Amino acid sequence: MGNExxxxxxxxxxxxxxIVANKDVNFSVNEGEIHALMGENGAGKSTLMKMLFGLExxxxxxxxxxxxxxxxxxxTTAIKNGIGMVHQHFMLVPSLTIAENMVLGIEPRKNxxxxxxxxxxxxxxxxxxxxxxxxxxxxxxxxxxxxxxKVEILxxxxxxxxxxxxxxxxxxxxxxxxxxxxxxxxxxxEKGHTIIFISHKLKEIKEICDRITILRGGRSVGVHHVKDVxxxxxxxxxxGRDVVLKIDKTPAKPKEIVLKVKEVNHIDVMGKNILNKISxxxxxxxxxxxxxxxxxxxxxxxxLITGLDQYDEGSIVICDKEIRDLTIxxxxxxxxxxxxxxxxxxxxxxFASIEENxxxxxxxxKDLNNKxxxxxxxxxSLVKQLIDDYKVKCDNGQQPVKMLSGGNIQKxxxxxxxxxxxxxxxxxxxxxGIDVGAIEFIYEKLIQLxxxxxxxxxxxxxxxxxxxLSDRLLxxxxxxxxxxxxxxxxxxxEELGMYMLGIKKQVFEEKRRVENx
Amino acid sequence: MSNKKIETQFEIIRTFVAILMAMTLALLxxxxxxxxxxxxxxxxxxxxxxxxxxxxxxxxxxxPFVFSGLAVxxxxxxxxxxxxxxxxxxxxxVAASFIAVKFLxxxxxxxxxxxxFGGVVGGLVGLLPGFLKVKWNANELVSSLMLNYxxxxxGLYMMKSTxxxxxxxMIGSYVFPETAMLKKILAGTRIHSGLFIxxxxxxxxxxxxxRTKWGYALRMTGLNESxxxxxxxNTKRVIIYSQVIGGLIxxxxxxxxxLGMYQRFQWSALPxxxxxxxxxxxxxxxxxxxxxxxxxxxxxxxxxxxxxARMTDVPSEVISAIQAIIIVLIAAKRFLAxxxxxxxxxxxxxxxxxxxx
Numbered sequence: 001m002g003n004e005x006x007x008x009x010x011x012x013x014x015x016x017x018x019i020v021a022n023k024d025v026n027f028s029v030n031e032g033e034i035h036a037l038m039g040e041n042g043a044g045k046s047t048l049m050k051m052l053f054g055l056e057x058x059x060x061x062x063x064x065x066x067x068x069x070x071x072x073x074x075x076t077t078a079i080k081n082g083i084g085m086v087h088q089h090f091m092l093v094p095s096l097t098i099a100e101n102m103v104l105g106i107e108p109r110k111n112x113x114x115x116x117x118x119x120x121x122x123x124x125x126x127x128x129x130x131x132x133x134x135x136x137x138x139x140x141x142x143x144x145x146x147x148x149x150k151v152e153i154l155x156x157x158x159x160x161x162x163x164x165x166x167x168x169x170x171x172x173x174x175x176x177x178x179x180x181x182x183x184x185x186x187x188x189x190e191k192g193h194t195i196i197f198i199s200h201k202l203k204e205i206k207e208i209c210d211r212i213t214i215l216r217g218g219r220s221v222g223v224h225h226v227k228d229v230x231x232x233x234x235x236x237x238x239x240g241r242d243v244v245l246k247i248d249k250t251p252a253k254p255k256e257i258v259l260k261v262k263e264v265n266h267i268d269v270m271g272k273n274i275l276n277k278i279s280x281x282x283x284x285x286x287x288x289x290x291x292x293x294x295x296x297x298x299x300x301x302x303x304l305i306t307g308l309d310q311y312d313e314g315s316i317v318i319c320d321k322e323i324r325d326l327t328i329x330x331x332x333x334x335x336x337x338x339x340x341x342x343x344x345x346x347x348x349x350x351f352a353s354i355e356e357n358x359x360x361x362x363x364x365x366k367d368l369n370n371k372x373x374x375x376x377x378x379x380x381s382l383v384k385q386l387i388d389d390y391k392v393k394c395d396n397g398q399q400p401v402k403m404l405s406g407g408n409i410q411k412x413x414x415x416x417x418x419x420x421x422x423x424x425x426x427x428x429x430x431x432x433g434i435d436v437g438a439i440e441f442i443y444e445k446l447i448q449l450x451x452x453x454x455x456x457x458x459x460x461x462x463x464x465x466x467x468x469l470s471d472r473l474l475x476x477x478x479x480x481x482x483x484x485x486x487x488x489x490x491x492x493x494e495e496l497g498m499y500m501l502g503i504k505k506q507v508f509e510e511k512r513r514v515e516n517x
Numbered sequence: 518m519s520n521k522k523i524e525t526q527f528e529i530i531r532t533f534v535a536i537l538m539a540m541t542l543a544l545l546x547x548x549x550x551x552x553x554x555x556x557x558x559x560x561x562x563x564x565x566x567x568x569x570x571x572x573x574x575x576x577x578x579x580x581p582f583v584f585s586g587l588a589v590x591x592x593x594x595x596x597x598x599x600x601x602x603x604x605x606x607x608x609x610x611v612a613a614s615f616i617a618v619k620f621l622x623x624x625x626x627x628x629x630x631x632x633x634f635g636g637v638v639g640g641l642v643g644l645l646p647g648f649l650k651v652k653w654n655a656n657e658l659v660s661s662l663m664l665n666y667x668x669x670x671x672g673l674y675m676m677k678s679t680x681x682x683x684x685x686x687m688i689g690s691y692v693f694p695e696t697a698m699l700k701k702i703l704a705g706t707r708i709h710s711g712l713f714i715x716x717x718x719x720x721x722x723x724x725x726x727x728r729t730k731w732g733y734a735l736r737m738t739g740l741n742e743s744x745x746x747x748x749x750x751n752t753k754r755v756i757i758y759s760q761v762i763g764g765l766i767x768x769x770x771x772x773x774x775x776l777g778m779y780q781r782f783q784w785s786a787l788p789x790x791x792x793x794x795x796x797x798x799x800x801x802x803x804x805x806x807x808x809x810x811x812x813x814x815x816x817x818x819x820x821x822x823x824x825x826a827r828m829t830d831v832p833s834e835v836i837s838a839i840q841a842i843i844i845v846l847i848a849a850k851r852f853l854a855x856x857x858x859x860x861x862x863x864x865x866x867x868x869x870x871x872x873x874x
Contacts, residue, residue: 306747308746308747327749327751328746328747328748328749329749329750329751331749332748332749333749338747340747345741345743345744346743346744346747347744347747348741348744349737349740349741349744349745350740350741351740351741352736352737352740352741356733356736356737359733360737360744360745360748360749360750361748361749363730363733363734364730364749369729369730372729372730372731373728373729373730374728374729374730374733376728
């Protein structure tokens with residue numbers, strides 16, 4: 001193992017909205033190693049890497065390359081210092097060829113024109129050197145994902161990258177492509193390059209990484225040699241709980257099944273299997289939590305249940321009705337409420353008023369309009385009532401939603417979704433990015449509704465949240481329910497962590513139970 | 518003061534600053550090109566008010582502007598950048614002429630039937646880009662621009678093959694019967710009863726947009742389509758009906774214009790009102806209530822420029838420059854934004870201080 005090639009010392013980053021993304025983080029990488037950077041969503045991995053690549057600037061701290069302090073204020077400076085980054089979402093021009101993409105910004109010229117032959121030659125040369133074989137004249141848009149990633153890596157290498165940052169490179173790859181990528185990474189390592197590998201897939205880290213730095217809540221919680229730590233230890237370090245919001249609730253008294261998902265498959269446009277024969281159910285009067293690292297099919301599952309996307313295989317039944325051919329409106333009329341994880345895209349229209357945002361699911365009802373004419377006074381009194389009930393801090397119902405704080409915007413969403421007398425509530429990351437007061441308020445309301453007999457499906461990557469709120473608990477990993485716990489109080493976070501990261505997997509009882517009922 | 522009020526105020530100020538800057542530039546151009554700048558300016562600015570007839574010209578021109586402005590408002594509020602207003606206006610005129618020439622109806626009913634038919638045909642034309650968008654995701658901007666030519670030539674063909682007057686000495690229809698024409702309502706001008714139809718449509722469009730469930734669904738779809746869809750609004754239907762209604766209003770505009778201002782149908786090219794509607798809608802911030810003001814203002818500029826061109830050596834094209842600057846400044850969201858932001862911050866801080874103090 002070589003010398004320390006990169007050192008990020010006492011890095012602190014505060015975003016303008018006050019969120020502390022990194023606090024006194026120390027991150028050190030040796031020459032010629034594959035170093036894993038691990039942590040949950042929001043742990044600060046991306047922020048740290050953005051600062052290294054010059055996309056963000058730290059408030060405090062220093063960055064050393066080969067022992068020399070440098071200031072990285074833009075990606076250009078980062079590239080000059082031998083740092084290359086392969087983003088999760090590829091930065092390639094689809095309509096251009098590989099060679100053209102490779103030389104973008106550093107085009108070889110001849111008589112003032114771009115020398116395409118030279119570009120192809122350059123591409124072939126570097127491709128051979130690193131044994132990353134690509135066809136320089138192929139168009140990017142025709143390539144599979146794995147190939148695009150190769151191009152991204154080559155692009156960084158062509159620009160002289162000594163340190164390569166790979167941001168969750170395997171998230172978009174098939175297992176075969178992943179295998180190939182790993183072989184390529186090992187080759188790169190042998191050629192003396194240093195690789196920073198961001199991931200939360202433990203197995204992969206075990207497979208190819210030398211050392212690992214784990215971040216949690218914006219702080220570094222340890223650097224280890226991968227071979228010296230067990231998967232269990234890593235998982236414990238990564239998902240350990242910090243803040244505990246204790247919630248008082250009585251045991252659930254579940255009744256009839258309101259939501260039944262049976263053997264649903266979903267394949268995305270890239271042909272990747274996102275959901276794999278997933279089955280579970282939710283009953284009246286219980287909160288079923290789905291824990292899991294984001295990107296394991298939760299979002300797609302919710303889109304299918306709420307009608308935002310269509311499923312081909314399997315069945316989803318809400319209140320005894322198969323929803324395959326129903327419109328979103330019809331599904332909502334069955335009694336489903338949906339808090340979207342993406343508040344500003346789905347939850348609200350930010351330029352519309354609070355009032356307009358609250359009536360969006362019910363303006364069509366008889367009591368709010370008379371043959372198409374809106375009953376303004378009725379709407380106003382309804383909205384005023386809801387603003388009071390849900391403690392939305394605002395001037396009045398006419399105020400545009402974008403002028404409220406995140407927590408209050410979420411309260412507007414919750415006010416709408418909880419007041420439509422739902423039979424089942426789909427709460428997807430209901431408390432993400434909002435203040436503690438609003439969080440507690442939403443928890444209380446959820447439990448209150450549960451006690452009134454509403455079924456709740458809670459999806460959250462916040463372990464604390466799912467463990468405290470849920471009556472039953474499921475864990476999703478790789479598009480499957482890998483674990484199911486009848487009593488969420490009997491699960492330890494260590495255990496949950498191992499399921500979330502795919503180290504362990506239960507034999508499927510839940511599926512069988514659904515089929516029996 | 519609430520931050521919302523600041524925003525409204527700011528929009529008004531921004532509009533006026535934009536107009537002022539554009540006018541200043543026009544003044545500079547006039548000073549540069551004209552040998553009689555004082556005369557040119559006077560006739561440009563005060564010309565439209567110098568006689569009843571000229572003021573009449575302004576109002577006459579305001580009427581079609583109102584319709585095309587309203588049409589664009591409805592479509593733009595749904596975020597449908599549909600340019601079919603132009604074509605719909607044209608075919609609306611053709612359709613109304615057809616009814617006017619081919620049928621013999623009593624005075625009250627004749628224009629009513631003709632205008633209604635013009636609206637229906639305009640609506641059908643508006644349906645096309647909407648349908649293409651929903652069905653095959655064809656960009657409505659492109660398809661409607663192309664369709665405008667289809668409207669022109671198809672409309673012209675229909676006119677020629679059904680109601681053309683071979684003795685007219687030009688490409689035109691038979692003269693409309695007295696019963697079909699809209700009555701003049703002010704002596705010494707050509708202001709016609711279409712003015713009342715325009716006023717009626719301002720009110721109707723406003724009510725539709727802000728007081729009906731369809732208008733609500735339309736606005737929400739325009740503000741955030743994902744949100745509308747998630748809430749259960751049938752956004753495909755909204756996309757279609759917003760463009761049908763836009764086409765309908767433009768069609769009615771064309772019908773009203775032809776029956777109010779002409780003796781016979783004689784448009785052998787697109788009249789341009791549909792595109793003017795975009796200028797008006799932008800000035801009015803897509804709000805039907807402000808459409809008459811914007812329409813009047815544009816008509817005033819056009820008539821003023823016309824008078825200036827006739828009386829002096831400055832060509833009327835000067836107003837194209839004014840229009841362009843106004844549009845650029847108003848459409849540019851960041852124009853004066855810093856100043857607004859500062860005011861909002863100050864306002865919020867003051868509020869906070871009051872709360873704490």
